[in-house]
Amino acid sequence: MSEVIQNRRYHSIKELARRFGRSERTVRDWTSCGCATRSGRLVLPALKAGKKLMVEDEALAVFELRLRRASAQRPDLAID
Numbered sequence: 001m002s003e004v005i006q007n008r009r010y011h012s013i014k015e016l017a018r019r020f021g022r023s024e025r026t027v028r029d030w031t032s033c034g035c036a037t038r039s040g041r042l043v044l045p046a047l048k049a050g051k052k053l054m055v056e057d058e059a060l061a062v063f064e065l066r067l068r069r070a071s072a073q074r075p076d077l078a079i080d
Contacts, residue, residue, distance in 0.1 A: 010047070010054040028053065030063075037070035 013031075017024040027044070031053055034041030045059040055063075 009057040010049075011057065011060060013046075013053050013055075016055060016060070031055070035067065035070075037067075039070065042066050042070060 011019075013024050013027050017027045020027065029035075030042075030044040031046040032043075034043040042063065044055060044063045046053040046055045048054075
């Protein structure tokens with residue numbers, strides 16, 4: 001479930017794993033190492049809130065847009 005903090009919506013790693021159909025470990029890797037694309041690694045920006053990683057809604061939208069562009073070159077990255 002996403003959380004709203006100071007009028008900004010944040011998503012948990014668990015929520016994003018379900019959304020993308022990937023494991024939580026994979027999504028955490030995207031936040032630290034990035035997702036490999038032909039044009040380089042694409043990192044999902046995340047904030048640490050205590051022990052939890054949270055991804056801001058705007059950062060997620062940018063990541064998804066860039067990943068969609070990359071998935072045209074790599075079908076295994078498709079998120080639809």
